[in-house]
Structure formats: C-alpha cells, structure tokens
Amino acid sequence: MTTMKSSKRNALNVRAALIKSVLLMVLMCVTGLVLAHGERNQEPFLRMKTLHWYDIKWSVENDSTIQVNDLVEMTGKVHFFSRWPEVINKPSTIFLGNATPGPVFVRVETYLDGVPMIQSTGVEMGHVYDFKVILKARIPGRHHVHPMINVESAGGLVGPGIWITVAGDADDFVYSITTRTGTEIANLGSYAVPNVIKWHAIWATVGVLWLLWWFRRPLIIQRYLLVKQGSWDQLITNNDRKIAATLIVGIIVTLIYANNITKEKYPRTVPLQGSKAHVDVPVNKYAGMVTVKNLSAEYYLPGRTVTVKAKITNNTNSPIQLGEFTAANIRFVNHSVPAAMKGVDVGYPDELVANDSLKVSDQTPIQPGETKILDIEATDVAWETERLSSLLNDPDSSYGALLFFYNAKGERIIEEIYGQIIPTFID
Amino acid sequence: MKLTTNEATLLSAVTTPNSEAARIARGLDMFVVAILFFAIIAAFHIHIMLTVGDWDFWVDWKDRMYWVTATPMLLIFIPAALSYPFMMRFGLPIAGTLCAFCLVLGEWISRIVGFHLWTYFPYSMIWPAIVLPGLMLMDLVLLLSRNLFITSIFGGSAVAFAFAPANWPILAPYHEPVVHMGQLVNVADMIGYSFTRTATPEYLRFIERGTLRTFGGESTLISTGFSGFVCMILFFVWWKIGEWLTNLGTIPNVMKKHVGLGDDDDEK
Ligand SMILES: [Cu+2]
Numbered sequence: 001m002t003t004m005k006s007s008k009r010n011a012l013n014v015r016a017a018l019i020k021s022v023l024l025m026v027l028m029c030v031t032g033l034v035l036a037h038g039e040r041n042q043e044p045f046l047r048m049k050t051l052h053w054y055d056i057k058w059s060v061e062n063d064s065t066i067q068v069n070d071l072v073e074m075t076g077k078v079h080f081f082s083r084w085p086e087v088i089n090k091p092s093t094i095f096l097g098n099a100t101p102g103p104v105f106v107r108v109e110t111y112l113d114g115v116p117m118i119q120s121t122g123v124e125m126g127h128v129y130d131f132k133v134i135l136k137a138r139i140p141g142r143h144h145v146h147p148m149i150n151v152e153s154a155g156g157l158v159g160p161g162i163w164i165t166v167a168g169d170a171d172d173f174v175y176s177i178t179t180r181t182g183t184e185i186a187n188l189g190s191y192a193v194p195n196v197i198k199w200h201a202i203w204a205t206v207g208v209l210w211l212l213w214w215f216r217r218p219l220i221i222q223r224y225l226l227v228k229q230g231s232w233d234q235l236i237t238n239n240d241r242k243i244a245a246t247l248i249v250g251i252i253v254t255l256i257y258a259n260n261i262t263k264e265k266y267p268r269t270v271p272l273q274g275s276k277a278h279v280d281v282p283v284n285k286y287a288g289m290v291t292v293k294n295l296s297a298e299y300y301l302p303g304r305t306v307t308v309k310a311k312i313t314n315n316t317n318s319p320i321q322l323g324e325f326t327a328a329n330i331r332f333v334n335h336s337v338p339a340a341m342k343g344v345d346v347g348y349p350d351e352l353v354a355n356d357s358l359k360v361s362d363q364t365p366i367q368p369g370e371t372k373i374l375d376i377e378a379t380d381v382a383w384e385t386e387r388l389s390s391l392l393n394d395p396d397s398s399y400g401a402l403l404f405f406y407n408a409k410g411e412r413i414i415e416e417i418y419g420q421i422i423p424t425f426i427d
Numbered sequence: 428m429k430l431t432t433n434e435a436t437l438l439s440a441v442t443t444p445n446s447e448a449a450r451i452a453r454g455l456d457m458f459v460v461a462i463l464f465f466a467i468i469a470a471f472h473i474h475i476m477l478t479v480g481d482w483d484f485w486v487d488w489k490d491r492m493y494w495v496t497a498t499p500m501l502l503i504f505i506p507a508a509l510s511y512p513f514m515m516r517f518g519l520p521i522a523g524t525l526c527a528f529c530l531v532l533g534e535w536i537s538r539i540v541g542f543h544l545w546t547y548f549p550y551s552m553i554w555p556a557i558v559l560p561g562l563m564l565m566d567l568v569l570l571l572s573r574n575l576f577i578t579s580i581f582g583g584s585a586v587a588f589a590f591a592p593a594n595w596p597i598l599a600p601y602h603e604p605v606v607h608m609g610q611l612v613n614v615a616d617m618i619g620y621s622f623t624r625t626a627t628p629e630y631l632r633f634i635e636r637g638t639l640r641t642f643g644g645e646s647t648l649i650s651t652g653f654s655g656f657v658c659m660i661l662f663f664v665w666w667k668i669g670e671w672l673t674n675l676g677t678i679p680n681v682m683k684k685h686v687g688l689g690d691d692d693d694e695k
Pocket residue numbers: 036037039099144145146161
C-alpha cells in the first residue's frame with residue numbers, strides 16, 4: 001500500500017519535473033537565466049542608500065538542512081537611510097517579509113519593532129527598526145532565504161541571505177489554524193478547495209450540456225444559409241426557447257439557493273482587511289554621538305577598492321575606533337578592533353564579509369572631543385561579484401554606508417556616511 | 428433574404444440526411460469548432476489575465492469593490508463582440524457560454540501548471556472565479572429576445588448581477604474571521620500573508636480599503652449595481668464592434684490568377 005502510494009507520488013513528481021524542465025527551457029530561451037532572486041541585479045544606489053541590514057541572526061546555520069514543517073527565525077536590525085534616493089518613494093508604505101523562491105516557506109509571523117506585520121506599514125528615514133520573521137519550511141530543496149522589505153515604488157529590498165536545505169516530503173507539510181468562529185482549518189493550503197471544485201464542476205457541466213445541445217446539430221454551412229434565408233424558426237426552435245426559459249429560471253434559482261445555504265453555513269464573515277499597521281518612530285540612540293563627514297570617495301576599479309576620506313568627530317566621553325564599514329549587505333571589518341571582530345558570527349555567510357581587513361589610515365582611537373581625518377579603504381571582490389561596481393552606470397554616482405565605531409568597553413555607535421563617488425579606471 | 432440558386436442547392440444537399448454533402452459539412456464543423464475552441468481559450472484567457480489579472484489570480488484580492496465591479500465589465504467585451512457573428516450569421520446564441528467555458532478551462536490549466544506545480548502556490552490561494560452563469564444568462568436572453576436592446580439591458584446586466592452570487596458560495600469560507608498575532612483578518616488575508624508572493628506585497632493589493640460609508644456597508648450590492656449598469660452599455664458597444672468587424676467584408680485576392688484560378692463572380 002505504502003509502496004503503491006509512493007510510486008504514484010514518484011510518477012507525479014516525474015511528470016511535474018518534466019513539465020517544469022520544458023517550461024524552464026522555454027523561459028530560459030525567452031529571458032536568459034536569472035540567478036537567485038536577482039538581489040545582485042538591483043542598482044547599487046538602491047542597495048546602498050535605502051536599507052542597511054545588520055545584526056542579522058538566523059535560528060539555523062548557513063548551509064544547514066532542516067525538515068519540512070521546521071521553523072526558521074530571522075531577527076536583526078534594519079536601518080532606513082536618511083539620504084533616500086530621489087527617484088523612489090519615501091518609505092511611507094512598506095511590507096516586511098521574506099525573499100525566498102516563492103512560497104517554499106510559509107510566513108508564520110513577522111514583527112517590526114514588536115508590531116505584527118500582517119499589514120503594510122510606514123517608517124521614518126534615518127531610523128533603525130528591529131525585525132523578526134518566522135518561517136515554516138514547506139517545499140524541499142536548497143533555498144536562499146533572506147529577510148526582505150518591499151518598499152512601494154522601489155520593490156523588494158533584500159537583506160543578507162543564507163542557504164537552507166529543506167529535506168522531507170512536501171506532502172507532509174501542515175499548517176493549521178482555527179478561525180474566530182471556531183472552524184478548524186487542518187491545512188490552510190487546501191482549505192475549502194473541494195467546495196471550489198464542486199461549484200466549478202457544477203457550472204462547467206451546465207455549460208457543456210448547453211454547448212452540446214447546439215453542437216449535436218449541423219452547424220456552419222447549414223445554419224449560415226438558414227440565417228440568410230431568414231428561417232429563424234428552424235434555427236431556434238420552440239423546444240430551444242422552452243429549454244432556454246427553463247435554464248434562466250434554473251440558473252437564477254440555483255444562485256439564490258446556493259447563496260442561502262452559504263449564508264446559513266457562514267453567517268459570520270469579514271471583508272478583506274486593508275488597514276495599515278502603525279509603528280512608533282524609534283528613538284535614535286546614537287544621535288549626535290559621532291559626527292561623520294565624507295570629504296571624498298573613490299572607486300579604484302582595477303583593485304576593487306573603495307577609498308573614503310572622512311572627517312570624524314568623537315562627541316562622546318570615551319575614545320572610539322572605527323570597526324566596520326558596511327554597504328549593500330557587504331561587511332568590511334577592521335581586524336584590529338576585537339569588538340568589531342566579535343560582531344561577525346560564526347557561520348555568517350562568507351560571501352557577505354570581506355576577506356581582508358578594513359584599512360584605516362590611523363588606528364589610534366579618536367579621543368573624546370577630537371576630530372580626525374581618516375582614509376578608509378574597503379577592498380574585496382564582492383564589489384565585483386555583488387555587482388556594486390555597476391555603481392558607475394548609475395546616473396546618481398553616489399554611495400551610502402554605515403560606519404560602526406566601538407569604544408573601549410566594546411559599545412557600538414553607528415553613523416551614516418554618504419557622498420559622491422569618483423571612479424579611477426587605470427593603475 | 429432569398430438564397431441564390433447555388434446556395435439553395437447547397438442547402439438542400441447538406442440538409443439531406445446521410446448525404447456526402449452533409450458528411451463533408453459536418454467535417455468542416457468539427458474542424459472549425461476545434462480551432463475556435465483553442466483560439467477562444469487563448470484570446471479570452473490572455474485578455475482576462477492582462478486586465479482582471481491579480482484580482483482573479485489571488486484569493487486575497489477578491490474584494491467586495493474592485494473585483495466585483497471590474498471583473499464583469501472586462502468579461503463582457505469578447506463574448507459581446509462574438510455574439511454578433513455567432514447569432515447574426517449562424518443563429519447560435521452560445522458565444523457567452525462558450526467563452527466562459529474556454530476561459531475557465533484555460534485558467535485552471537494555467538493555475539495548475541503555472542501557479543501550483545511550477546511556483547508552489549496552494550489551490551486555496553489561486554482558484555479562478557466562476558463566470559459561467561452570467562455569460563450564459565446573457566446568451567439565453569439573446570436567444571429568447573433576438574433583440575439587441577433587450578439583450579443589452581437584461582443580458583448585459585446579468586453578467587454583473589450573477590457574478591457575486593455565483594462566487595460567494597466558494598468565496599465565503601475564505602471570509603471567515605481569523606485572529607493572527609492579535610490582528611483581525613480573514614482566512615483569505617491569512618492565506619495571502621502566509622504563502623509568499625515575493626513581488627506582490629500586501630500594499631499592492633488593489634482592494635476596498637474603507638467602507639463605502641453612505642451605503643451602509645453593502646459594498647457588494649453597490650458594486651454589482653454599478654457594474655450591471657456599465658455592462659448594459661458595454662454589451663451594446665461591443666456588439667456593435669463585433670458587427671463592424673464581421674461586416675468588414677473581403678478583399679479580392681489578386682494572387683489568384685497567378686496560380687491559375689479565375690476571378691469569382693462574387694469578388695468582382
Ligand atoms: Cu538570494
């Protein structure tokens with residue numbers, strides 16, 4: 001019995017796979033192969049001056065394997081950049097979710113600063129929000145999983161992603177809820193589907209019978225000539241009229257009857273909910289602690305290096321050091337600052353952390369009240385592989401990043417930096 | 428109108444039971460019906476996908492206002508235009524039923540293959556709307572009245588009037604209230620939230636966002652009434668477009684003589 005069931009399932013899988021491969025080939029011919037979810041295809045200015053994700057934690061490790069029905073939790077912070085690109089809407093309408101290849105995970109819960117995000121919301125630029133996304137594995141396969149925020153007019157802006165392999169059988173997936181009226185829904189994905197099929201089948205049968213009623217007669221030549229001759233009594237007979245009249249009554253009675261039994265069965269319904277969630281504007285706890293000014297920035301193409309000259313003033317009362325430069329989800333960490341090194345979790349996606357240390361021209365801490373001009377150098381192939389180098393193709397040649405400073409106690413202060421960026425093409 | 432001698436001969440030939448002519452005519456019927464079937468699936472399905480689109484794709488877009496108002500209006504174009512040649516050339520009052528059947532068949536194929544097998548969306552999220560009762564009523568009114576005005580008024584509006592009642596029996600279970608994370612939504616909202624559409628976030632939903640207050644919350648009724656009124660006009664307009672396209676006439680085929688054929692009398 002079990003073998004029969006599984007062999008049937010295998011046959012189904014094979015057929016599905018076949019259909020898919022054919023469709024894939026068609027799709028590839030038409031569009032060319034698209035990788036992952038196109039997170040690298042987004043213009044660098046969009047990725048550098050909109051959202052900066054940090055402190056991202058996943059409840060499972062990168063490249064681990066979980067089972068269908070297992071939960072994955074993503075948490076972290078998302079910073080909405082002050083210098084928001086002119087060409088897209090301010091983030092007054094956004095939606096927190098996940099970037100996965102479609103519904104391979106079910107979105108169980110999402111929160112922005114503790115507020116449930118089943119609806120869309122609006123946020124303020126220049127502020128940092130905590131997010132939490134809980135997903136449930138549904139479809140087996142190796143999936144790239146990111147947190148994502150859709151911003152109206154900008155589309156989906158994705159955070160750092162990890163690879164998760166989902167093992168098991170998609171047929172074992174369950175997601176059950178109970179409605180407010182007490183209906184127990186065993187599986188949300190198949191709920192009330194038999195009823196949908198039943199009504200579609202009923203109406204399709206009526207339609208097909210009606211079409212066959214006409215199709216059984218000689219059609220084109222004979223009827224064309226009869227129309228020309230004006231023999232309408234032969235084209236539409238009394239019998240046809242009687243049946244048509246009966247059908248009109250029958251259809252109307254069926255509709256009324258169907259709605260009456262529906263009303264009895266579902267006396268309490270609510271319309272689709274379309275309100276907007278409200279999230280209080282968080283306090284910027286780093287406000288005024290460090291002043292950062294971009295003096296100049298260059299992108300040195302052959303060396304895949306971004307060099308920034310910045311004027312930094314320490315307004316706190318303890319010395320600080322620059323520990324990290326992060327832009328477009330790529331982290332450049334200063335290896336000589338232990339607190340910054342501690343910020344990179346074991347298992348954090350390798351491709352998102354630069355191999356080489358962030359180079360800072362003066363490693364001595366900036367004293368309280370002191371202003372220093374630092375040359376910051378961020379080198380990594382990521383500029384190329386993450387296609388940030390296409391910065392040069394933007395009509396808006398500017399960059400945006402976050403700077404992480406650490407004091408002696410290991411406390412972190414985060415400040416934005418932004419400015420024009422100038423390319424250097426030759427050695 | 429009187430038939431020409433040739434036409435009269437042809438008519439008597441094809442109406443003779445078991446004649447060679449009747450057999451050939453039936454063969455032509457089969458051939459044309461098969462082509463028409465696929466042509467209507469393709470044309471009507473693409474039209475509805477491009478216009479009704481997301482409202483028909485997703486359970487959490489099927490609202491009381493836009494879905495109920497827009498769908499019948501967009502549904503009526505092609506069936507109304509086809510009604511003219513079907514009825515006025517062949518005496519067949521079946522354009523609406525045929526279109527409805529072809530559309531829903533095409534939609535189910537696309538939902539099963541494209542939405543479910545290919546991109547994993549569950550069936551509870553992606554079922555298409557039922558459109559047959561309204562379009563069939565339109566045909567039946569045309570059959571009984573054989574009159575453009577009566578069909579516009581009663582048949583055109585029937586497409587809209589039957590739409591919400593035909594779909595409520597399948598939609599109602601999805602409008603049961605649910606409380607999730609302390610928020611009130613309905614099952615359809617919940618399905619839309621749970622099964623990620625990466626490129627279609629919540630705010631993109633074009634749905635009723637506030638009650639049509641002046642009408643005491645009876646959004647479906649108001650939407651249906653308005654849609655019915657517009658459908659009356661649309662049936663008339665698209666019937667006329669169908670008439671115009673049907674009567675465009677033929678262009679003489681000048682290439683004929685190059686392949687050894689003479690000019691036909693009726694092409695001169
Ligand atoms: Cu990805």
